[in-house]
Amino acid sequence: MIARALAASAVLAVASGCSAAPGGDADNPRTAERKAALVPDAPRMRVVLMSSLPLVHGDGVDMQAMLAGQSRPHPLHDALKSAHDLVVADALDDQTLEKADLVVLVQPRALPPEALVALDGYVRGGGRLLLFADPLLEWPGGQGLADPLGPQRTSLISPLLRHWGLGLVDLETESVPLQPSGAVLVHPGIFEVLPGKIGDAACRIDAQGHVARCRPGEGRAILVADADLLDPRMISDSAESGVFNRRFVAGLISEVLAKDTS
Secondary structure, three states, X not given: OHHHHHHHHHHHHHHOOOOOOOOOHHHOOOOOHHHOOOOOOOXXXXXXXXXXXXXXXXXXXXXXXXXXXXXXXXXXXXXXXXXXXXXXXXOOOHHHHOOOOEEEEEOOOOOOHHHHHHHHHHHHOOOEEEEEOOOOOOXXXXXXXXXXXXXXXXXXXXXXXXXXXXXXEEOOOXXXXXXXXXXXXXXXXXXXXXXXXXXXXXXXXXXXHOEEEEXXXXXXXXXXOOOHHHOHHHHOOOOOOHHHXXXXXXXXXXXXXXXXXX
16 A cells, blocks of 8 residues: 555656656755655754654664664654654653653554553643554554554554544545645544544644644644654655655644744
8 A cells, every 4th residue: 555655646746747857866956855854953852752663773673683783763763863862762651751842652552541641741731742643554564463563553542532532533545645745644544523522632633634733731732643654665765755754744843842822
């Protein structure tokens, strides 16, 4: 499905006049664009990153390969580590979250109740959260749905979403090009307001239902109903979706970090 999404994004790019110029990289006005950063320029900060995906070392990299210096960190991990004080968390608690300027969750594993309480309290106290929650992950790797060490195939963050008055629904859509960003999502879900549930997080659903912006307490959270947009194949320089997906992510980080002017 990701291969079909990449092919579709290439067709869209050509149709919109964004195909590569024939004169080579030196004369190609898109060369710089293809290097679009995943992380925007910002003062150095403490970022907590948690994911079930192989962002730190790369898919299929075992201990022997790591010791041999053969890790293939994900571009988002590398970008956050090079520009900020990055903490890759295996668990979330008050101590981990206390001094975090930004928390990024990418298809995390199931969080225990105490971690959900800590995360909710962190945001309500003024923290910033960027969450990618995928109802049916297409990211490769692992040994199937039952592999406890492989990527989390279905988002298990529903308890927090329900607490904020939201549900995550899988509409079995193959790929979605978001407008006006041009980012390509793969088998994304959509957020919906739960019937009869009055959440106090002041959530607003945007981007064709694929993005929710919430303001619980004094903090801010942006939720994206897809994680496959971060698949290395979808954000690579060679992919037509790459520049759009990287800009989309960088824009979300800028937005969630923006100072509250209200």
